[in-house]
Amino acid sequence: MMRQTRNILMGVFVGALTFTALIVLLFETGLLEQGMATGNSQAEFVITIAMELLTLAQIWLALRLFKIKQIRQELMNRKEFALRKWGIVRLELLDIPLVANALFYEMFMNTTFGYMAIILLICQPFVYPSMARCEAEVSQENANEHEEDNNRHSQL
Numbered sequence: 001m002m003r004q005t006r007n008i009l010m011g012v013f014v015g016a017l018t019f020t021a022l023i024v025l026l027f028e029t030g031l032l033e034q035g036m037a038t039g040n041s042q043a044e045f046v047i048t049i050a051m052e053l054l055t056l057a058q059i060w061l062a063l064r065l066f067k068i069k070q071i072r073q074e075l076m077n078r079k080e081f082a083l084r085k086w087g088i089v090r091l092e093l094l095d096i097p098l099v100a101n102a103l104f105y106e107m108f109m110n111t112t113f114g115y116m117a118i119i120l121l122i123c124q125p126f127v128y129p130s131m132a133r134c135e136a137e138v139s140q141e142n143a144n145e146h147e148e149d150n151n152r153h154s155q156l
Contacts, residue, residue, distance in 0.1 A: 001080045002079075002080055002083075002131070002134055002135060003131070004080075005080045005083050005084045005087070005134060006129055006130075006131050006134045008084055008088070009083075009084070009087045009088065009091065009129035009134070010129050012087075012088055012091045012092070012095070013091055013095075013124070013127075013128065013129055016091065016092075016095035016098065016099065017095075017124070019099055020095075020098055020099050020102045020117070023099065023102050023103055023106065024102055024106065027106035028106075032106070034106055034107075034109060035106075035107070035108065035109040036107055037107040037108050038108055038109055044108045044110060047104060047108075048104075048110065048112055048113070051097065051100060051101060051104060051112075051113065051116060052112070052116065054097055055097045055101065055116045055119070055120065058093045058094065058096075058097055059093075059094065059119070059120065059123055061093055062090050062091075062093035062094045062123070062127060063123065063126060063127075065086065065089065065090045065093070066086065066090070066137060071086055074086070075137055075138050076138065076140065079138040080138070082138070083134060083137055083138055087129060087134075087137075090127055091127060091129070094120055094123055094124065094127060097116070097120060098117055098120040098121065101113045101114070101116045101117035101120065102114075102117045105117060
């Protein structure tokens with residue numbers, strides 16, 4: 001059952017990276033027109049601000065998601081089912097803005113979107129769904145470490 005969960009998470013992980021690469025490939029080879037929205041500076045400004053806020057918030061949430069007490073408890077109690085559900089949520093928290101930033105970079109040719117996409121790519125190894133990580137995320141030993149972290153943070 002854990003292997004099936006890992007395979008699903010790996011499919012989401014690889015699928016999003018492949019889709020992002022496909023978007024870049026289509027624009028860079030000229031099949032789609034780069035910079036098609038460069039003339040619309042108001043839309044570019046609004047989308048840039050929104051994506052900056054969303055990207056930063058979603059990175060923080062994705063990397064901290066499994067430390068939230070209710071989610072941690074569900075991972076301990078429902079193991080594979082909860083890991084599949086929350087693992088997909090965690091991956092998509094990074095993958096959706098990655099795809100959007102890559103698309104907006106190509107549409108507006110604004111390097112801000114490119115840099116945000118690169119930052120999201122750098123975050124990917126921290127959520128890579130290896131078998132060892134999948135098993136560790138639902139282990140009681142890992143839960144105890146999270147509890148100690150939470151206690152330390154509450155004492156500060």
